[in-house]
Amino acid sequence: xxxxxGATGALNGATVEHLLERLPAERIGVSVxxxxxxxxxxxxxxxxxxxxxDDPVALRESFEGAExxxxxSSNDMSADVLSQHRTAIEAAVAAGATRIxxxxxxxxxxxxxxxxxxxxxxxxxxxxxxxxxxALRNGFFGDVDQLLGPWRQTGVIAQPADGxxxxxxxxxLAEAAAVVLAGDRSFxxxxxxxxxxxxxxxxxxxxxxxxxxxxxRVVVDDRQWLxxxxxxxxxxxxxxxxxxxxxAARSGHYAEPAPLLGDxxxxxxxxxxxxxxxxIAT
Numbered sequence: 001x002x003x004x005x006g007a008t009g010a011l012n013g014a015t016v017e018h019l020l021e022r023l024p025a026e027r028i029g030v031s032v033x034x035x036x037x038x039x040x041x042x043x044x045x046x047x048x049x050x051x052x053x054d055d056p057v058a059l060r061e062s063f064e065g066a067e068x069x070x071x072x073s074s075n076d077m078s079a080d081v082l083s084q085h086r087t088a089i090e091a092a093v094a095a096g097a098t099r100i101x102x103x104x105x106x107x108x109x110x111x112x113x114x115x116x117x118x119x120x121x122x123x124x125x126x127x128x129x130x131x132x133x134x135a136l137r138n139g140f141f142g143d144v145d146q147l148l149g150p151w152r153q154t155g156v157i158a159q160p161a162d163g164x165x166x167x168x169x170x171x172x173l174a175e176a177a178a179v180v181l182a183g184d185r186s187f188x189x190x191x192x193x194x195x196x197x198x199x200x201x202x203x204x205x206x207x208x209x210x211x212x213x214x215x216x217r218v219v220v221d222d223r224q225w226l227x228x229x230x231x232x233x234x235x236x237x238x239x240x241x242x243x244x245x246x247x248a249a250r251s252g253h254y255a256e257p258a259p260l261l262g263d264x265x266x267x268x269x270x271x272x273x274x275x276x277x278x279x280i281a282t
Contacts, residue, residue, distance in 0.1 A: 002019065002028055002070070003062065003063050003097075004031070005031045008037040008038055015178050016030060016041060031049055031050075034050075053085070063094075065095075070177065071101065089125055089126060093131055100126060100133045108120040136176075137192045138193050139195055144276055144279050146242075155214065155216065160221075160225045160247070162200045163199065163255060165200075166254050169195065171270075175264075176260075193261045194254070195261065206272060206276050
């Protein structure tokens with residue numbers, strides 16, 4: 001059995017849907033905080049059990065019988081996330097899982113981007129777990145406006161100096177995770193899943209073509225950008241974290257090609273241009 005955590009979330013929820021296209025439902029289980037939100041999966045034959053990274057007993061029970069467990073990284077900003085991850089790893093080992101998979105981040109080791117430290121430490125915990133493991137080092141994904149700022153209103157991408165960023169389609173990452181889980185090929189340790197990286201200059205050109213408007217790229221000084229974000233109401237820790245992402249990108253931290261995603265999908269990953277075009281159509 002494959003047990004997936006975070007199955008009511010966008011990323012691992014989509015992974016479960018792709019697994020259902022590849023495996024009988026009785027071979028799939030989910031561990032979720034709120035079983036009512038997973039009722040649609042139970043109705044299709046998926047085993048649904050309650051589990052929380054804060055409850056090791058329930059978590060172990062939700063992992064019972066699993067050969068593989070896919071752990072989604074915690075996004076609980078108020079919690080000790082690394083301790084949550086260690087609890088989940090220990091529960092999977094105690095339940096008898098022979099492989100643990102984890103949704104990590106591209107190139108997390110020695111990164112200036114603060115969340116990367118948790119991913120790197122979680123991968124270290126997996127190394128010490130005593131069972132086989134795979135870290136799915138995903139490229140950045142999500143709402144592209146998080147990356148570009150209010151370009152729709154201003155016609156300008158006014159952000160700090162950047163570098164290549166692999167803005168990756170979440171659906172592609174979910175499908176690739178399902179391929180890894182359901183396939184016969186083993187992936188040991190970290191594997192990078194990311195679309196070809198692009199810069200904010202590239203995004204400006206893409207948006208200019210897609211919208212018929214001239215979208216400019218303006219580089220804003222780091223300190224000025226940070227002050228502007230805080231003045232606009234962004235909590236300072238969040239603004240500093242976002243700035244660190246741009247700093248990591250301009251140091252080339254995400255520039256390395258990652259062809260594995262396309263290999264797993266059997267096609268080219270959705271490009272930044274395709275993602276942006278879909279985004280502006282909504």
